[in-house]
Each structure stands twice: as C-alpha cells, then as structure tokens.
Amino acid sequence: MNLSSSKKTLTLAGLLCGVIAVLLASNGNPANMAICIACFIRDTAGALGMHQAAVVQYARPEIIGIVLGSFIIAVATKEYRSTAGSSPMIRFVLGVIIMIGSLVFLGCPLRMVIRMSAGDLNAYVALVGFILGIVAGIVALKKGFSLGRSYETTKAAGAVLPVLALGLLLVLLFVPSLLKFSESGPGSLRAPIALALVGAIIFGALAQKSRMCFAGGIRDVILMKNFDLLCVVGGLFVVMLIYNIANGSFVLGFDTPGIVAHSDHLWNLLGMFAVGFAATLAGGCPLRQLVLAGQGSSDAAVTVLGMFVGAALCHNLGLASSGTAKNAETGELVLGAASQNGKIAVIICIVALVVIAVAGIKRKKA
Numbered sequence: 001m002n003l004s005s006s007k008k009t010l011t012l013a014g015l016l017c018g019v020i021a022v023l024l025a026s027n028g029n030p031a032n033m034a035i036c037i038a039c040f041i042r043d044t045a046g047a048l049g050m051h052q053a054a055v056v057q058y059a060r061p062e063i064i065g066i067v068l069g070s071f072i073i074a075v076a077t078k079e080y081r082s083t084a085g086s087s088p089m090i091r092f093v094l095g096v097i098i099m100i101g102s103l104v105f106l107g108c109p110l111r112m113v114i115r116m117s118a119g120d121l122n123a124y125v126a127l128v129g130f131i132l133g134i135v136a137g138i139v140a141l142k143k144g145f146s147l148g149r150s151y152e153t154t155k156a157a158g159a160v161l162p163v164l165a166l167g168l169l170l171v172l173l174f175v176p177s178l179l180k181f182s183e184s185g186p187g188s189l190r191a192p193i194a195l196a197l198v199g200a201i202i203f204g205a206l207a208q209k210s211r212m213c214f215a216g217g218i219r220d221v222i223l224m225k226n227f228d229l230l231c232v233v234g235g236l237f238v239v240m241l242i243y244n245i246a247n248g249s250f251v252l253g254f255d256t257p258g259i260v261a262h263s264d265h266l267w268n269l270l271g272m273f274a275v276g277f278a279a280t281l282a283g284g285c286p287l288r289q290l291v292l293a294g295q296g297s298s299d300a301a302v303t304v305l306g307m308f309v310g311a312a313l314c315h316n317l318g319l320a321s322s323g324t325a326k327n328a329e330t331g332e333l334v335l336g337a338a339s340q341n342g343k344i345a346v347i348i349c350i351v352a353l354v355v356i357a358v359a360g361i362k363r364k365k366a
Helices: 007-026 037-047 061-076 088-105 109-117 121-142 160-174 193-210 214-224 228-246 265-282 286-294 298-316 340-359
Strands: none
Touching: 007 193, 007 228, 037 061, 037 088, 037 109, 037 286, 037 298, 061 160, 061 193, 061 286, 088 265, 088 286, 088 298, 088 340, 109 121, 109 214, 109 228, 109 265, 109 286, 121 214, 121 265, 121 340, 160 193, 160 286, 160 298, 193 286, 214 228, 214 265, 214 286, 265 286, 265 340, 286 298
C-alpha cells in the first residue's frame, strides 16, 4: 500500500502510529513519552555508558525497531537506496543541536505532540518556537541553502546503522550485563521488550511509507500549502488525545507534575526553535532521521550519531532541563526549569545555526 497516495491513507497511518503509542504507554513506557525519539535516544546513550545519569539509562527497543522497520519495508518495497556525501560533519553538528534543543524543552517534536494531547500547555508554547524555527530554516532554503548532493554508494554502507541496531538488540537480549539499566526514574519505565520491538518495527514501517515528519509537515504547509504530512501527525494526535481523556490523564495546564515538563516558557520556545531550525536544514525531524537512516541514508545516520553525542553532552554538562514534580516526602510541588548551562547552550546552538545557514547559501554565478 502506498500510504502517501492520499490524505485518507496518511491519516490512517497516523491513527495506527497513535494506537502503537497508546499500547506502549499503557504497557509500561512513560505515559507522557510513549515513543519519544529524543528521550529514548538519551536513554539508549545512557545504557551504552555515554552519560552517567542513572535515571535515564535503558537500551530502548523502540529506537532499534524504528530503524529496522524502516530498513525492512524499504528493502521489501525496493525503496532502499544507499547514499552518502552530503556535508556529513555539518549534519553531525545539526544532530547535536537537535538533541540539545529537545532536552532543554524535554522532548522531541513527536513528544511535543504527545504532550499537547495530554493538555500540557508548555508544549503549545514550544510549538510556536518550533514553527518559528522552521520558518527560519525555510528562509535559508529560499535563499539557496543546501548541504550539497548525496551520492549513491555501496549497499553495505547504507546498512551500517541497521546492522548496529540489530547488534544492540542482540546485546540487550543475550548479554544485557554489558549495558546499564535504570532502577528508578523514566529509564525504569519500560514496555515488554517484545511489544516495544514489534510495535516500533511497525511504527518505523508506517513512518517510512507515509514520509512522516513533524518538521516536514509544517514546512510543506508554509512552502506549498500542502497539508498531506500533517494528516499523519493529526491522526496520531487524535488517538493520543482520546486515550488521555479516557484514562483521566488529560490535565489542561502548565505546572502539571507527572508529565516531565517545565514552565520556563522562553526556553521551551527557544529550545524548540533550535530543533525546528536544525531539522529544516537537516531535512527532517529526529523520527525522520531514524527512518531515512534505516532506508539507506548514511547522511541521516551521521545526524543520528550526532543526536547520541548531543544526548551525552546534555547530561554530562548539565544542559538538560528538570521537570516539575511533587516532593515524595512533603507532597510539595517542585517547579522544573531550564538549567543555566542549558540556556547558554541553546543560545550557542542558535548562533551556530545562523552561521551554518548563511555559510550554506549557494551564491548564484553572475
């Protein structure tokens, strides 16, 4: 089935992705994350020892499954194409920036939508920043920004990340002692491995066939008045909204404990501004980068590696924000906030994005 052939099939893909997110949230994953790409890359980086934040360490089968799902469906439908060579180091830096912005906000664009469906008004503030970041990226694209052309390479080169994902899965299943596991906090909340893996494989396949991309959907609306990709996002949002209302987890407000969010509005906005800007320059949001890497793009794989390094930097250097929570002993509400280091990092990231955008504009020959 060609899921991108009409708004109906795209919406169906979004609905199915939403069902998978609900299954994961209701069977052990953090309810407000479900299948957050940034959070789960951060957890996986922790499991590999790239950072020492004990509460966010777990090799998430969801990250593995999305890559494998995209790879499997791309090979099966003859859409696998091994490419590389489009400004890899810049893409690596963009991946780092995407992760820093995400962990200052506390979530990727996918989690932003999931948080919106739970009534978190902070996510709506972040949406404004995300859109503005995409607009900044579009301005650069219209002026001629380009990361250069990708070239076809050996099929084996494009399969490196899927093979690494498979290797990590085997380690998780058969030699888990090599990995770190959280005993408390978000990293300790996990759906059963089989459900997480199978659900993510289906999610990755659906995302590949529908071209699901949170940045791309908004970009297409602004550039071409094309709402097709937003149908996928809309379908996922509707399913999550129904789920949150049905189980009583929909709470409209800002300082809501349990969502893992903060109400530092300027930094929610600026964090997702950086994510939107970087994703537009890189050609896709964190989910899209995983999917593209699965279908053979070494350029996207480099961006994914950048996100892993960005996750490690966030926790090693104290860049990640804290979420609003209740003190377990006193019951007092402790407000979350962006860290001072995180604020400085976001500003540096935005400056770096402007430099990358300007430097990447191809000058027309006279």
